Amino acid sequence: MSNIMEINNRKTFAIISHPDAGKTTLTEKLLLFSGAIKIAGAVKSNKIKKAAASDFLEIEKQRGISVATSVLSFNYNDHKINLLDTPGHKDFAEDTYRTLTAVDSVILVIDCVKGVEEQTEKLMQVCRMRNTPVMIFINKLDREGKDPVELLDELESKLSIKVRPLTYPLGMGYQFRGVYNIYKNSFDFYSVNKTKIEDDVVVFEGLQDKGLDDKFGTDAQKLRHDVELIDGIYENFSIEEYLNGNLAPVFFGSAINNFGVKELLDTFIEIAPSPTNREITNGTVKPVDKNFSGFVFKIHSNLDPKHRDRIAFLRVCSGKFERNKFYLHVRLNRQLKFANPASFMAQSKSLLEEAFPGDVIGLYDSGIFNIGDTLTEGEGFMFKGIPRFSPEVFRIVRNTDPFKSKQMEKGIQHLTDEGLAQLFVQNYGNKKVVGVVGELQFDVLKYRLLNEYGASIDFVTMPAYKAFWLKYENKNDIQDLLNIRSHSLYNDKNGNLVFIADTDFSLKMAMDKNPNVKFLSSIEHNDQTILMGDVA
Ligand code: GDP
Secondary structure, three states, X not given: OOHHHHHHHEXXXXXXXXXXXXXXXXXXXXXXXXXXXXXXXXXXXXXXXXXXXXXXXXXXXXXXXXXXXXXXXEEEOOEEEEEEOOOOOHHHHHHHHHHHOOOOEEEEEEEOOOEOOHHHHHHHXXXXXXXXXXXXXXXXXXXXXXXHHXXXXXXXXXXXXXXXXXXXXXXXXXXXXXXXXXXXXXXXXXXXXXXXXXXXXXXXXXXXXXXXXXXXXXXXXXHHHHHHHHHHHOOOOOHHHHHOOOEEEEEEOEHHHXXXXXXXXXXXXXXXXXXXXXXXXXXXXXXXXXXXEEEEEEEEOOOOOOOOOEEEEEEEEEOOEEOOOOEEXXXXXXXXXXXXXXXXXXXXXXXXXXXXXXOEEEEEEOXXXXXXXXXXXXXXXXXXXXXXXXXXXXXXEEEOOHHHHHHHHHHHHHHHHOOOOEEEEEOOOOOEEEEEOOOHHHHHHHXXXXXXXXXXXXXXXXXOOEEXXXXXXXXXXXXXXXXXXXXXXXXXXXXXXXXXXXXXXXHHHHHHHOOOXXXXXXXXXXXXXXXXXXXX
């Protein structure tokens, strides 16, 4: 098959949702429909429901499984689908944001009882930043939920995206009868847990078809009224608007009952984007470009504690990746070849000979990759748009076993490479501070340092409000910070200068006194402009 055909064949996406909306269930049903798995219950959820370390430890024991489910590749109707898994727990949201940089579209799952929830809003903000095309699946229609029109309004107002329902439900909960496909004028009848994965669909000649009255009796009027209302309110569906990330098609269903899933999947195959262009430091890379290129968006350390190996997950962006061929690791300016790259089909990992744009490959890594690293066939560019957000909680790291300092240093180095936490070292001292998005990450860091590196640490709380990367033209711009506020200045892993404000007031003061400095709450992994070198 030619490269172009391989590219057009592929769809790389993620399913996102607030925990419990039904992401794992939908993932499983997609795999069932595609034939990639045979029985329900095969997809292990790698999410953590409660914010407790003990839950994570249990998950850790299953790390092999969670890695295998990091990427699920399967075939459906002659397409190769790469589904990238994202952690459900909000404390690991950064991992999700990074994964979203590697997909071409997303499916957002909403619980019809709960509507748009906090985590949904945050995830959608990230999608909106990148104009990622979004499809919405409103789940759990077998339960008494919010009114569909109300849900659609809520989606538009809270997620700042236009929506267009492509199906519309008749009834809900006990009264749920099924969904009407607005464009195909067909009705898909609902039954509890459809055991055969096939449609029970009746096609009508439009809304005025008398058949509707035969099938639904008095409900037919309601259905006509609802669908006409929807057609009146919402503009016609435009694939182009969807692909630009401005308009989200909406489907209704019940994942656990296999209902509405096939419709979603079929439309997804039809309209979701194939691998798209990617921005680089000096232009754009197109999937059809002849030369191979790709970037690392996720790193998983110590899969097997006995071997200390890590896997770097690389998204192929252009050309063709081949096993045992030399590629340039741009940041290190080093030629590397990979003897054992892994691919992920359904739930198993296997050796890969070649990969095409849209594919995700696992590269065994002895510690040479950072998130955002680029591989090319020799060109010196880096991929852009891989964000690093300012952490929200900070703690000082205290080594509680002086004989294990080296192990601690190494462990912290590796685990922060992985993106589990961010490390800041005080500019004038040697105080080490780790910053995370959610408290649970501290527990995980401590646990993994002990179990994987034999290092024992404690955390000391510190007054910290927010952290900002500092952008400035020359050293004079930061004189006040260096002279008066040096205790709040830190260096991140790349040597960028960071201001950790202890209060809102101290932040305002610092900003007032340093008008030529930009205080940034997020930067890109490969942002070179911010590197200011040694200021101490
Ligand atoms: P995730 O946290 O988003 O991955 O959610 P899960 O897929 O684990 O689902 C959370 C809960 O909702 C589980 O108990 C599911 O069985 C249940 N669930 C998923 N889909 C449906 C549905 O269509 N209807 C109902 N009633 N429950 C569902």
